[in-house]
Amino acid sequence: MTTPTGSAASIDALKDRLGGRLLTDPATLRDFSDDRSLAVPEGAPLGVVLARNAEHVSAALAWANETGTPVSVRGAGSGLSGGAVSYPEGLVISLEAMNQVLDIDVENRLADVEPGVITSKLDEEVRRHGLFFAPDPASVHLSTVGGNIATDAGGLRCIAHGTTAAAVAALEVVLADGSIIHTGARTIKNATGLNMTPLFVGSEGTLGVITRATVRLKPVPEGTPRTFFASFDDIESAGRAVTSIVSTNPRPEVLELIDSVCARLIDEFEPSGLPQPEAALLLGQTVGPTAQRDAEILSATCERLGATRTHVQEGNDLLEARRLANGALMAGKYAVHCDVGVPVGQLVEMIRGVEAIAEESGRGISILAHAGDGNLHPAIESDETPEDRARAEEVVDRITELAISLGGVITGEHGVGSIKHRELPLQFDEPTLRAQRALKAALDPNGILTPGRGI
Numbered sequence: 001m002t003t004p005t006g007s008a009a010s011i012d013a014l015k016d017r018l019g020g021r022l023l024t025d026p027a028t029l030r031d032f033s034d035d036r037s038l039a040v041p042e043g044a045p046l047g048v049v050l051a052r053n054a055e056h057v058s059a060a061l062a063w064a065n066e067t068g069t070p071v072s073v074r075g076a077g078s079g080l081s082g083g084a085v086s087y088p089e090g091l092v093i094s095l096e097a098m099n100q101v102l103d104i105d106v107e108n109r110l111a112d113v114e115p116g117v118i119t120s121k122l123d124e125e126v127r128r129h130g131l132f133f134a135p136d137p138a139s140v141h142l143s144t145v146g147g148n149i150a151t152d153a154g155g156l157r158c159i160a161h162g163t164t165a166a167a168v169a170a171l172e173v174v175l176a177d178g179s180i181i182h183t184g185a186r187t188i189k190n191a192t193g194l195n196m197t198p199l200f201v202g203s204e205g206t207l208g209v210i211t212r213a214t215v216r217l218k219p220v221p222e223g224t225p226r227t228f229f230a231s232f233d234d235i236e237s238a239g240r241a242v243t244s245i246v247s248t249n250p251r252p253e254v255l256e257l258i259d260s261v262c263a264r265l266i267d268e269f270e271p272s273g274l275p276q277p278e279a280a281l282l283l284g285q286t287v288g289p290t291a292q293r294d295a296e297i298l299s300a301t302c303e304r305l306g307a308t309r310t311h312v313q314e315g316n317d318l319l320e321a322r323r324l325a326n327g328a329l330m331a332g333k334y335a336v337h338c339d340v341g342v343p344v345g346q347l348v349e350m351i352r353g354v355e356a357i358a359e360e361s362g363r364g365i366s367i368l369a370h371a372g373d374g375n376l377h378p379a380i381e382s383d384e385t386p387e388d389r390a391r392a393e394e395v396v397d398r399i400t401e402l403a404i405s406l407g408g409v410i411t412g413e414h415g416v417g418s419i420k421h422r423e424l425p426l427q428f429d430e431p432t433l434r435a436q437r438a439l440k441a442a443l444d445p446n447g448i449l450t451p452g453r454g455i
Contacts, residue, residue: 011046014063014091021056023048032094033086035079036326038335038389039418043088045072050094054172054180054211057093061209062178064091064448071448073205075116075147078139080326080337081417083151083204083453093209095146101125102212109217110169110186115146115210122215131217134161137413138323146210152202154413156319159246159372160253161218163413165201172212173200176444186214199439204415204454207443221287225253226295227319228284228312230302231277235259235355235367237306238280239348242371244301245284246344250294254285255372256322262329262366262379269328272321278308282371283318325368325377334366334379336392339420340403341412344374353402354378361395375412376403400426418453 015022023029024047032048033041046069049060064071070087074094077084086092098114101122105111106129113122120140123133137143137155147153148164149171161167170184184190184197200207232238238257245255258266258274258281266274275281282302286294292312299310329335342350351367354376358365364381378399382392400410400423410416410423424433436455441447 010067014047014060017059017063018049018056021050021052023050029086032074032077032092035074035077035082035084037080037082037085037417037419039082039085041086041088045086045088045090045092048092048094050097051211052097054174057174057209057211058178058180060091060093061174061176061448065177065446068446069448070451072450073150073209075144075150076118076142078142079147079151079415079417080339080419081151081411081415082419083415083417083450085418087451095144095209095211098146098211104129104131105186106131108186109219110214111217112212112214113145114212115144115149117145119143119145119148126217127220130220132220133167133215134218135164135167138326140323145213145215149201149210149213150204151413151415154370154373154375156254156256156322156370158370158375159251159255165198167216168197168201168213169216170214171197171200171210173208173210175208176446176449180211181208184214202415204417205450206440206454207449209449223287223289223291224314225285225287225316226291226312226314227316228286228295228299228310229275229318230282230299230307231275231309232280232282232307233278234306235280235351236348238282239351239371241282241302241305241307242347243344244305245298246372250286250290250297252284252294252298252372253287254283254319256283256319257281257367257369257371258283258322258325259367261334261364262325262368265328265332265334265366266321266324269331270324272317272324274318274321275309275311280367282307283322285316285319329366329368329379333383334364334381336380336382336389336396338378338380338396338399339375339411339414340378340400340408341373341375342403342406342408344372346406346408347371347374350376350403350406350408354399357395357398357402361398363392363395365395370412373412374408397423416454421453424455
């Protein structure tokens with residue numbers, strides 16, 4: 001990265017290009033400097049670009065590239081990995097004002113959207129046309145489509161539809177020097193040139209800034225969805241039920257695991273009627289004409305594998321309660337979060353290992369998981385002192401090392417950001433890291449885009 005030359009004086013040149021889209025008052029700078037992680041900004045940025053179109057982003061990046069000013073990119077600020085936290089004397093590019101659904105192409109099942117569109121808003125709009133947007137992170141009512149693409153977010157429906165990457169057809173991206181490129185196509189097949197779209201999906205703002213996306217939609221399944229729960233007296237039995245369910249048919253659209261600590265904290269945070277298990281709760285949803293039958297079959301599987309209580313119902317109330325989990329855990333002092341993924345067949349072993357780490361460390365650990373795809377979010381109990389947070393982060397490292405030993409990954413959906421950057425060598429050897437950094441150097445030779453994060 002070049003030495004920053006951005007200053008209160010030189011930023012006037014950017015103000016000349018952007019006018020009122022560049023914000024510099026201290027209160028605004030504070031509002032746009034962090035995300036929902038525990039990462040703390042090291043200093044105030046020079047300014048915030050409240051972009052309204054790709055040209056605003058282009059002008060901002062061209063200036064940053066000329067001056068060597070580090071740039072953080074922000075959507076709704078709902079990220080949990082510290083990827084959007086501002087840099088001292090840096091520039092924040094906010095995409096929240098680019099929040100329009102530009103077009104819904106029903107015939108081709110595509111939507112053109114700006115990056116600041118809230119995920120649930122897009123889904124709500126396309127459902128009026130009998131379609132739905134499959135990516136469904138727990139933060140669906142807060143997170144933006146652009147942020148989900150930048151982190152390749154997962155969520156509740158991954159077991160059936162995959163991560164956000166599976167829904168991205170094409171992108172408009174502004175590169176570090178301000179040039180605007182287009183990747184992908186509106187067609188189903190495309191064998192033309194290098195497939196660059198997946199390069200930017202999940203790149204966390206390190207390679208370019210996404211300013212428009214063409215996303216794929218799916219038909220809304222017929223009938224009324226059914227939600228089921230199964231209560232277990234030990235969490236490993238719940239894990240075995242998950243493994244059994246995903247290895248056969250029918251397969252649910254959603255399959256979540258919540259341990260008893262998390263279930264209690266959710267109910268204390270916002271009473272929602274969530275069942276309170278002895279050890280763990282599985283929540284699932286089935287869709288389509290056979291939803292009721294499928295939910296009953298899956299409930300029977302859970303009973304056969306140790307569930308003490310099961311129930312099938314209509315509606316999404318239980319899943320909406322599940323979406324409260326992160327806020328409830330943080331309010332309950334389980335604020336240090338982990339985001340690891342393992343092959344589903346290793347889920348029971350992973351749960352067993354986390355329980356052992358909790359006992360050895362003497363720390364409370366709550367297990368929350370998108371169980372159907374093997375993505376776990378253990379949350380570690382900690383007070384608010386830096387010293388205790390640091391000790392809790394050591395527990396996160398142990399959990400991450402366990403996941404890697406089981407063939408897993410250091411992050412399933414939240415991204416690396418700044419919080420997990422230190423863990424990259426656990427997953428990648430040096431030649432692999434070097435190859436990734438070579439790609440970044442080719443697209444961002446001055447290292448201004450989200451430096452020191454992601455890769």
